[in-house]
Amino acid sequence: MSKKRNHILVVVxxxxxxxxxTACASQTAAPAPAPEESKYPEKAISVLIGFNPGGGSDxxxxxxxxxxxxxxxxxVSNIYKPGATGAIAWTELAKxxxxxxxxISVTNTPMLMTNYIMNDDITYxxxxxxxxxxxxxxPGVIVVGKDSPFKTYEDFAKAVEENPGTVTxxxxxxxxxxxxTTLIWEKASGLKVQMVPFQGDGPSYQAAQGGKIDxxxxxxxxxxxxxxxxxxxxxxxxxxxxxGLVPDVPTMKELGFDVVAGSSRGYSAPKGIPDDAKAAxxxxxxxxxxxxEFLANIAKLGQEPxxxxxDDYAKYLKDSETEFINIWNEVKDQVK
Amino acid sequence: xxxxxxxxxxVLTLMNILAIIGGTAIGLFxxxxxxxxxxxxxxxxxxxxxxxPPATGISMLASLYLAAMYGGSIAAILIRTPGTxxxxxxxxxxxxxxxxxxAGKALGFSLVASLVGGLISSIALLTVAPILGGIALxxxxxxxxxxxxxGLTMIGSLSQGSPIxxxxxxxxxxxxxxxxxxxxxxxxxxTFGNIQLYSGIPFVVALIGLFSIPQAIRLIEKDQELxxxxxxxxxxxxxxxxxxxxxxxxxxxxxIGIFTGLIPGTGGDTACWxxxxxxxxxxxxxxxxxxGYPEGIVAAEAANNAVVGGALIPTLALGIPxxxxxxxxxxxxxxxxxxxxxxxxxxxxxxxxxxxxxxFLANFAMxxxxxxxxxxxxxxxxxxxxxxxxxxxxxxxxxxxSINNNIFNVYxxxxxxxxxxxxxxxxxxxxxxxxxxxxGMMLDNSFNQSLMMSQGDYFVFFKNPIxxxxxxxxxxxxxxxxxxxxxxxxxxxxxxx
Amino acid sequence: xxxxxxxxxxxxxxxxxxxxxxxxxSLDLPRVAYLFPRRLTYVITILAIALVxxxxxxxxxxxxxxxxxxxxxxxxxxxxxxxxxxVFSINIVGYFIxxxxxxxxxxxxxxxxxxxxxxxxxIAFTLFVYLLxxxxxxxxxxxxxxx
Numbered sequence: 011m012s013k014k015r016n017h018i019l020v021v022v023x024x025x026x027x028x029x030x031x032t033a034c035a036s037q038t039a040a041p042a043p044a045p046e047e048s049k050y051p052e053k054a055i056s057v058l059i060g061f062n063p064g065g066g067s068d069x070x071x072x073x074x075x076x077x078x079x080x081x082x083x084x085x086v087s088n089i090y091k092p093g094a095t096g097a098i099a100w101t102e103l104a105k106x107x108x109x110x111x112x113x114i115s116v117t118n119t120p121m122l123m124t125n126y127i128m129n130d131d132i133t134y135x136x137x138x139x140x141x142x143x144x145x146x147x148x149p150g151v152i153v154v155g156k157d158s159p160f161k162t163y164e165d166f167a168k169a170v171e172e173n174p175g176t177v178t179x180x181x182x183x184x185x186x187x188x189x190x191t192t193l194i195w196e197k198a199s200g201l202k203v204q205m206v207p208f209q210g211d212g213p214s215y216q217a218a219q220g221g222k223i224d225x226x227x228x229x230x231x232x233x234x235x236x237x238x239x240x241x242x243x244x245x246x247x248x249x250x251x252x253x254g255l256v257p258d259v260p261t262m263k264e265l266g267f268d269v270v271a272g273s274s275r276g277y278s279a280p281k282g283i284p285d286d287a288k289a290a291x292x293x294x295x296x297x298x299x300x301x302x303e304f305l306a307n308i309a310k311l312g313q314e315p316x317x318x319x320x321d322d323y324a325k326y327l328k329d330s331e332t333e334f335i336n337i338w339n340e341v342k343d344q345v346k
Numbered sequence: 347x348x349x350x351x352x353x354x355x356x357v358l359t360l361m362n363i364l365a366i367i368g369g370t371a372i373g374l375f376x377x378x379x380x381x382x383x384x385x386x387x388x389x390x391x392x393x394x395x396x397x398x399p400p401a402t403g404i405s406m407l408a409s410l411y412l413a414a415m416y417g418g419s420i421a422a423i424l425i426r427t428p429g430t431x432x433x434x435x436x437x438x439x440x441x442x443x444x445x446x447x448x449a450g451k452a453l454g455f456s457l458v459a460s461l462v463g464g465l466i467s468s469i470a471l472l473t474v475a476p477i478l479g480g481i482a483l484x485x486x487x488x489x490x491x492x493x494x495x496x497g498l499t500m501i502g503s504l505s506q507g508s509p510i511x512x513x514x515x516x517x518x519x520x521x522x523x524x525x526x527x528x529x530x531x532x533x534x535x536x537t538f539g540n541i542q543l544y545s546g547i548p549f550v551v552a553l554i555g556l557f558s559i560p561q562a563i564r565l566i567e568k569d570q571e572l573x574x575x576x577x578x579x580x581x582x583x584x585x586x587x588x589x590x591x592x593x594x595x596x597x598x599x600x601x602i603g604i605f606t607g608l609i610p611g612t613g614g615d616t617a618c619w620x621x622x623x624x625x626x627x628x629x630x631x632x633x634x635x636x637x638g639y640p641e642g643i644v645a646a647e648a649a650n651n652a653v654v655g656g657a658l659i660p661t662l663a664l665g666i667p668x669x670x671x672x673x674x675x676x677x678x679x680x681x682x683x684x685x686x687x688x689x690x691x692x693x694x695x696x697x698x699x700x701x702x703x704x705x706f707l708a709n710f711a712m713x714x715x716x717x718x719x720x721x722x723x724x725x726x727x728x729x730x731x732x733x734x735x736x737x738x739x740x741x742x743x744x745x746x747x748s749i750n751n752n753i754f755n756v757y758x759x760x761x762x763x764x765x766x767x768x769x770x771x772x773x774x775x776x777x778x779x780x781x782x783x784x785x786g787m788m789l790d791n792s793f794n795q796s797l798m799m800s801q802g803d804y805f806v807f808f809k810n811p812i813x814x815x816x817x818x819x820x821x822x823x824x825x826x827x828x829x830x831x832x833x834x835x836x837x838x839x840x841x842x843x
Numbered sequence: 844x845x846x847x848x849x850x851x852x853x854x855x856x857x858x859x860x861x862x863x864x865x866x867x868x869s870l871d872l873p874r875v876a877y878l879f880p881r882r883l884t885y886v887i888t889i890l891a892i893a894l895v896x897x898x899x900x901x902x903x904x905x906x907x908x909x910x911x912x913x914x915x916x917x918x919x920x921x922x923x924x925x926x927x928x929x930v931f932s933i934n935i936v937g938y939f940i941x942x943x944x945x946x947x948x949x950x951x952x953x954x955x956x957x958x959x960x961x962x963x964x965x966i967a968f969t970l971f972v973y974l975l976x977x978x979x980x981x982x983x984x985x986x987x988x989x990x
Contacts (some may be wrong), residue, residue: 744976
């Protein structure tokens with residue numbers, strides 16, 4: 011009899027335990043709301059990161075979170091869901107996350123769009139998102155190792171012209187920003203190179219630095235430290251104006267080709283978040299962008315801010331989407 | 347030289363020493379927990395160190411990285427589940443030692459080897475980093491292909507009993523590594539329309555599944571205990587006499603670790619197998635490997651700890667991270683306004699050399715804290731099997747989940763677990779499958795990249811001195827495994843005699 | 844030994860099936876992507892056949908029936924099934940409900956130790972996971988219908 015009662019007690023205890031943990035765990039996301047009026051934000055905000063901790067998206071979020079906390083007065087924490095070049099996190103953002111403004115995500119171009127343009131299995135698209143702000147754009151650059159015979163862009167272009175399809179040019183992976191930059195550049199210049207995809211920006215520029223390939227299309231922020239140290243040379247940047255970080259390097263526009271490209275990082279929320287939430291988030295971001303401390307930290311990463319707010323960012327995403335669809339339709343068959 | 351001494355005086359402050367000890371303690375813990383990795387811990391702790399002076403914060407994280415390499419062997423030895431991928435090779439001889447009731451001793455060997463490996467690589471980092479750093483740049487696709495081929499030849503020597511079974515497991519492992527988006531064409535391969543498979547199957551998931559689930563089932567399927575409980579009072583540290591025969595192995599493994607760390611794209615997970623395999627190749631007692639032979643533990647553990655210093659060499663000398671953990675450390679330096687790159691050794695020499703000395707001292711902290719931590723953890727061998735079994739399952743599930751915060755990985759882990767249990771019954775070894783998974787992607791990508799760079803010329807692999815040498819070693823290892831080689835050797839021996 | 848032969852036969856069949864499913868999947872792939880995996884398919888097929896041949900010779904040669912002692916098949920099967928149930932119910936029911944149930948249930952079934960101790964272990968472990976992974980590491984653990 012007493013043994014049986016013992017067992018009942020055990021069961022009751024376990025049930026109580028489970029409920030406590032489940033309750034506690036769900037409460038971590040919802041601290042006691044302010045009683046007077048329900049006004050956004052009243053609980054913690056989660057930032058979905060579609061890449062590994064330590065990557066570019068994480069770096070941005072780590073820098074921005076303390077400022078968002080300062081201006082929104084709720085805690086902001088990262089949730090990492092890496093995989094499928096961000097598509098796992100962005101699919102979750104578009105399809106599963108509540109559109110209450112408490113889940114936002116770092117959104118990178120061009121991967122945000124090229125993911126679903128190139129793969130039918132990836133089903134989200136930018137129309138299912140509310141673009142909030144763009145924070146920075148890491149411009150595309152052409153780099154060569156310090157011992158490379160190419161001193162200027164003209165040297166490089168001449169070599170490509172004389173040996174069509176054999177000059178080896180690295181990129182960060184098929185479907186990545188540098189892959190598309192190379193394609194856009196090839197189309198604009200009428201030249202043809204042998205593209206070599208690597209797994210990420212690092213291996214791509216390092217192969218150029220070590221003289222394994224002739225050049226690499228990569229991003230300024232990635233190679234900035236190596237440029238300063240004199241290990242690699244930038245031949246040209248894909249920017250509108252000369253970058254303040256490398257003022258001596260000509261832009262592609264100056265060289266006669268209207269090609270502007272790079273990889274941007276910003277923030278988006280699911281579609282249909284409340285207007286007050288959208289406004290509050292954008293306001294907090296605007297304050298952050300004016301904070302000199304934040305700007306100083308961005309500069310430390312070798313990045314320059316490229317701020318686009320709300321509808322401007324949405325238009326930018328939509329325009330880029332159209333551009334990438336066109337390019338992909340043109341080259342799809344030659345890649346496959 | 348001045349910089350080196352400056353670093354030494356900088357590191358000897360109370361705050362730095364405390365940071366090193368703290369980092370070491372956390373490292374031991376995350377290393378010992380299957381699923382929690384040093385990379386993850388560094389990423390999570392990084393923002394917390396922003397408030398500290400750069401040298402202190404980064405020193406703490408580097409100590410963590412080092413200690414986790416030893417920590418991984420604790421779970422590998424006690425419960426046959428590698429705590430980190432770098433401890434996978436330690437399982438082969440560590441767990442059999444536990445079964446013989448020598449768990450404490452096995453951990454002692456592991457600790458000493460970790461200390462030696464760590465010290466040798468710290469000294470290399472302190473003295474010849476600028477010279478060795480350049481090696482990282484010498485490894486492009488062509489050379490990496492040769493490394494992958496050389497790595498795969500280990501499968502032959504690691505498949506005890508039946509080479510056919512080992513090869514089959516290895517090739518299936520390579521095939522599994524093909525799952526995911528193909529880096530060359532961008533096409534999703536073998537993903538069956540599921541975007542969860544686009545990034546491939548994380549091999550840590552497979553590792554946890556293949557090792558720990560079969561172990562949990564094995565623990566409960568019989569009534570008698572699998573492990574003889576080791577006594578906490580057992581002498582843990584090996585005597586000098588016991589170590590005497592292993593110096594060569596330890597030093598060899600340390601150099602293997604440093605070089606594996608240097609090469610971007612390879613780290614502790616590869617180094618432990620290389621270290622183990624070379625120890626076996628040069629040993630007079632090949633048959634003892636895999637049966638609880640301390641030299642096997644020593645070979646793997648010296649190699650994985652040496653990776654830490656090795657991976658930091660190109661990071662500090664060139665700003666090129668040698669492993670994923672050092673990539674995050676580099677990000678940490680950038681947030682402190684220190685631009686990684688060659689200027690680290692000159693412009694920021696105070697921070698850099700403080701960090702290097704901190705790593706050097708972390709070896710001793712790891713030894714001290716490790717000794718205490720290990721004494722306590724040996725008591726795991728006293729836990730009844732039937733309690734340990736379910737707990738291993740809980741740890742594996744949360745470990746597999748925490749890799750990508752994705753429940754899908756837990757399902758995959760379970761799948762590999764059942765596969766591992768079945769492989770165990772058919773006596774197909776799982777180690778070759780792990781090696782196949784680690785190297786498979788590298789093999790395919792570097793092969794295609796090399797051919798793109800050479801305009802389709804297959805001889806590119808023989809024209810390059812590094813890859814030609816590595817491929818020759820690979821060919822030699824294959825030959826060594828055939829009866830022909832034994833025949834020739836016997837002939838030569840007879841002639842001499 | 845006959846059992847071992849059958850096991851090997853099953854293993855070879857599974858490997859060949861696995862390899863050819865991948866081969867079938869590779870049909871739509873571009874050339875660079877299918878080249879290497881298809882070669883692997885052939886290698887796996889050859890090795891799997893070799894495995895069966897090797898096992899057959901061993902079976903012919905061996906006379907002694909090798910017997911593993913004391914395996915409780917039913918117990919191991921129930922344990923394995925409960926692992927699978929546990930894993931697949933996490934996302935539906937919630938981690939902090941299934942986990943204590945799994946620990947308590949399996950240990951009770953295995954008669955691991957005294958009921959009181961099992962309860963203590965259950966509480967201690969759930970607490971440990973909660974504090975470390977939810978509180979400290981902030982992992983988005985599925986909480987199921989109770990969240």
